[in-house]
Structure formats: C-alpha cells, structure tokens
Amino acid sequence: MKKAVVLLSGGLDSATTAAIAKSEGFELYAISFDYGQRHSRELKSAKAIAQSLGALDHLVISFDMTKIGGSALTDNNIDVPIGRDFAEIGQGIPVTYVPARNIIFLAFAVSYAERIGAGDIFIGISEVDYSGYPDCRREFVDAFEKTANLGTKAGTEDGVRFHIHTPLARLSKGQTIKKGLELGVDFSLTWSCYLGGQKPCGKCDSCKLRLAGFAQVGMKDPLEYVD
C-alpha cells in the first residue's frame, strides 16, 4: 500500500479528505498542528478522527503562532467575528486568517512525507464555499507543490516526487458532508467552531458554514450547539 500524509485539523473537511485518501487505497499518516490556536480543542477531534480511520501514525507538531499573532485565532485581543451573514463572510480576507498558515502546515507535511517516503499529501481545502483565505486556492497549492519538488530530495535518485491532493477543491460544504457520509465519516467526532468552547457557538463563520452545509444535505449536525 502507498503511504499518504493527511493534514488533519479536526474539522469536517479534513476528516472527509482523510476518508477519501483511505478509500483510494492509501495508508494514512496524519499530521496536526498545535500552533496556539484559540480552538486548540480541535486537536482532540483530530486524534479521534485519526483513530477512527485507522491512521498508522498521527504526528502533532507544536509551535507558537501567538508570537506572530495578527489573527483572531492566535491573538486574544482580536475578536472572532460573530453572527455575520454569508455576504459578509464572502467579502475579503477575514481576521481569522492566520498569516501564511497553510504554507507552514504544508511545509511540515512535506518534511514528514519525505521522511517516511510518501509522495502523496492530502489537504482539505475548498475554493467553493470560499472563506476568503488566499491559502485555500488550488493555484497556491500548485505553486507549493512545485516548490516542494525543488526544495527537497525529490528529483534525485532516492527522492519521491510530491503530489498534493485537494479532493474538496471543487466541492461545496454540503457536497463534502455528503461525500463524508458515503464514506462513513463520523461527523460527531469533528470540531469546527473557532471559539473552542465546551460546545460550538453556532455563530462564528466556521459554525455558520458548517451548519449551512448540513442544511444543504437536509441533515441535523450531530454536534450539540450552545443554547
């Protein structure tokens, strides 16, 4: 079996992406990041998802992005937007954008993949329910893939070429949930809320997109929300 490194945040996109990788016959090597995020509770979900999908390893890399800050997810002085409608969510880059986060995440994923001899990396970004994050565009991933193949052993005799898979790139949140359900993903294990409280808030951009996705498939989100 071929190995794949899967970026696992603990959300429903990455859980579905991992399930897709598994359905394509890959052995899963999960990687998650404890980066000082407000909702670090998502890492418990990542662990549960990795276990439920039979990942052979789950690497958690820790670093402190609060030292850099500049995002509502890594600076407690910046509020997470609450109660925005979808027109607002779709406008510009939100304050929950973390500077260069996916470049950092993919860089570690490439390092891990190179180490274990995996050429395939899966990341659950989507361009459709566009969250305004520049690092969620396939164009960015294409450029990163090229960079990874130039900045590693790839291309040398004992190197593997990297291919970065983005199976959700063209899927809406509803389509992602539908795909996940087909593949048996247990969405009760996932976490999306930016606030990271005991229960999801239902009002931050991430909760709103998630809830709209479940509404699209006519299903109730298995998570219990505040109120």
Next chain:
Amino acid sequence: MKKAVVLLSGGLDSATTAAIAKSEGFELYAISFDYGQRHSRELKSAKAIAQSLGALDHLVISFDMTKIGGSALTDNNIDVPIGRDFAEIGQGIPVTYVPARNIIFLAFAVSYAERIGAGDIFIGISEVDYSGYPDCRREFVDAFEKTANLGTKAGTEDGVRFHIHTPLARLSKGQTIKKGLELGVDFSLTWSCYLGGQKPCGKCDSCKLRLAGFAQVGMKDPLEYVD
C-alpha cells in the same frame, strides 16, 4: 526605513546576509529556529549577532524536528560525517540534510513578514560552495517566492508582495567572509559546527567549509577549535 525579515542561524553566512540587509538601509527583524538541532548552541550566536547588528526584534520559533528525524542534525542515532574531503562533501545530499527545512523556515519568515508589513526577506543560501542541499538553490527560492505571493494577503489591497533576497547565492565562502569583514561583521560571534560542542570540531562538513573560507581570504578564524 523599510523593514526586512532576516533568517539568522548563527552561522557566518546568515550574519553576513543580515549585515548586507542593514547596509542596504533595511530595519532588521531577525528570525531563528530552535528545531531540535544538535547544534542548538548556534542560537546563542544568533542572539549575539542580532544584537550586534541592532535588529529591532529577534523572534525565535520553537518546534521539534526530532519527531520527524531523518537527519544527522535531528536524530542522535545518525552520525555527523567527520573528516570528509571536499570531493566527498560535494557528492549528493549529505545526511545532515533536514527534510524540507528551508521550506519550513521560509514559511515562518513569510508569516512574520506579513504580520509586520515587511515585503523583504533575506536568507543566506549559497549555490557556490554547494553543500548538496536542494533547498539552497535559487531556483527553489524563486518557486517559494511565487508560492508566498499566492498563499498570503500579497496581491490584495492591504497585502505586500514578497521579495526573497539571496545576496550570497553566487558567492564562495571566502567571498562571503570578505564581504562580511568589509561590513564589520564580528565573526567571533558566529557558530558553524554541526556537533555543537564547547568548541567547534574543525572536522565536520560545516567546519571544513568555514575553515576553507578563512583560508581563501588568508585570515585566521577567530574561533578557537578543539585540539
């Protein structure tokens, strides 16, 4: 004054690179990495160099690359090669190569630069005294620069475009030392040895390239070596 983020390892290449950035009129924001490297003592040198050059800030990001391993610098079970001649050093990718290290380092540098509004990033890689590291080639840096400009706010209204400077790309170690001396770099503050002992070993690839560089300029290395 324009801000520049400078990657500072503590070695003589990055010290000279920082001095070049300063000489070009940039305000220096240094970034270093405590990544589980065998020679973490280089971070003391990085701090001293940042201070000596009047850096306005020195950010140290910590993460544990020993979890990934696969390099003599991050896995104590892999020996650092000692006493190799230059023909051997020039052959292939050495075991001191750390998987995707410069991709990770540059990713954090971009995050920091985006946060402080700096478009200029300096890294002291050289293609001339080629150490066999694929992530020291300008071709890689060009691809990374493009990636950074796609995966961040760059290109949006409030984003800065990134330019990654590699002023040493075409310099030999001797030429780098000469340049550093012209700019007043205090090489007694720098550290290059991979072993990271009390004194540099003089026999690892990094020490050998350094000593050859000083020999090229007919100068004694100010560091005191073992024996």
